[in-house]
Amino acid sequence: MNANEIERALGTEEPRTDTERGLERLRASVAREGLTPVVAPPGRRISTRGVQGLAAAATVVLVASALALSGVAGTVLTIFEPKSVTAVPVSQADLAQLGGACRGERLEECIGAYGTFAWTTPPQPREVRSLPAATAAAGFDVLAPSSLPQGVTGTARYGVINRSTATFTFSAEAARASAAKAGRTIPPLPKDVDGAKLTITGGPAAIQVWGATDPTATTTGPTGSAGGTLGGIPTLVIGQAKAPTVTSDGVTVDELRGYLLQQPGISPQLAAALRAITDPSSTLPVPVPAELAISHPVKVQGVDGLFIGDSTGLGSAVIWQKGGMMFEVLGTLTESQVLAVANSLK
């Protein structure tokens, strides 16, 4: 079969295109969904090219995935037990704003701007020798892939993180003080939120890693912040964890979401995405850098999951929730490869 025959097989007929009708349909969708256009930041060239962009995208994907695994995601946003995952597009402006709010890389320092974070039982990642050992240490059946994509070679290494618990107590005074220190103005904490305590429970979790020297290095450390960089990305990571839960002694999900939406600098896109989460008590929001990554819902293991890929197609992740467990598969693979690995887990 030569190129001409392949072309014929792929179809030589041309589709009909009515551009104006298509544009009208798009305008109607934009109006129906109340979408606002994204405006390019002045004076900055936006490009997907270059290792820097890829590294940023990959790092954020890793952070998002690792946070999802560790059960720390959502502590500022929701009181929840996730039943599903959804993408929340985060723009460069949002990331810059987040950077302004989080002077340090440690999660405690970031959310510490709003209160006091304390580990009751900190996560302690450790390497184990085998899959059965991982199952024994985690206390649940660790699922393994029945086949690996081309390019993923060598034997897996296994890591386990114990069940971890932390508390976070909101403090209006802490919020005022840290905002003043950073030269920022933030809305005051609502009275109902001031003093409210969240209890966050995550794990246990198990991680299987191909192509990295230390399986526990790809997950969150005790700080909850992922240390992933482009150079440190393994070929393939499979994570599995008991779904995290967050309980509260009073504050509601809507109160927290309302307060988050009041923060200065939150983009209309991020605000719209957060508002669009119909059940924040059971939806894990996964931040996806809008300019550098793509995401869309996928079916995985028979349930709804979320695919996240950097815009170059070089790195991919899929995250889903099933049977009270959170799963993730990520690596320097294509979408079909991560999905194949995800669907082969048993």
Next chain:
Amino acid sequence: MEATAPEHGRDRAAAVPAAFERLFRAEYARVVRVAFRVVADQDEAEDVAQEVFLAFYRAHPASADYAAAWLHAAAAHTALNALRSRSRRTTREAAQAIPQDAASPDPADSVEAAETRVEVRAILARLPERDATILALRYAGLSYAEIAAAVDVRASSVGTLLRRAEEAFRRELR
């Protein structure tokens, strides 16, 4: 409030920026063509194109220098996803969704052509993502430079990647 909603809707519809409309007019036909090469269905290709442009609108400025490349890649990825999720549909339904080939007036030829195209779609769905993407982009008429931008490789590598994708396609066809 409800009485004013449609008017409000029109106002919002008219607010699609001129830069985005220019981008839409410049790229819509090609986005539909890339999707059509994968799904082989007029309506489905248009749906994919709408999804792709809306996704871009939600998250990217129309002036982004990567706009065209992003749209081309997203058209292929979204169409391939649609193709894979189409497994619910029967082969017969998929065959009926394919327009009759005007060059084959013989009904038997048309059925054979339709069956071939259904098989081709199944192969595209099975191929590695990048191979299927490169095939869809190339046979939709994109240049090597445009393919290189869409899949983020050097233009000098596209020929090799295309040959590998064609070989993978042939292997699956056997």
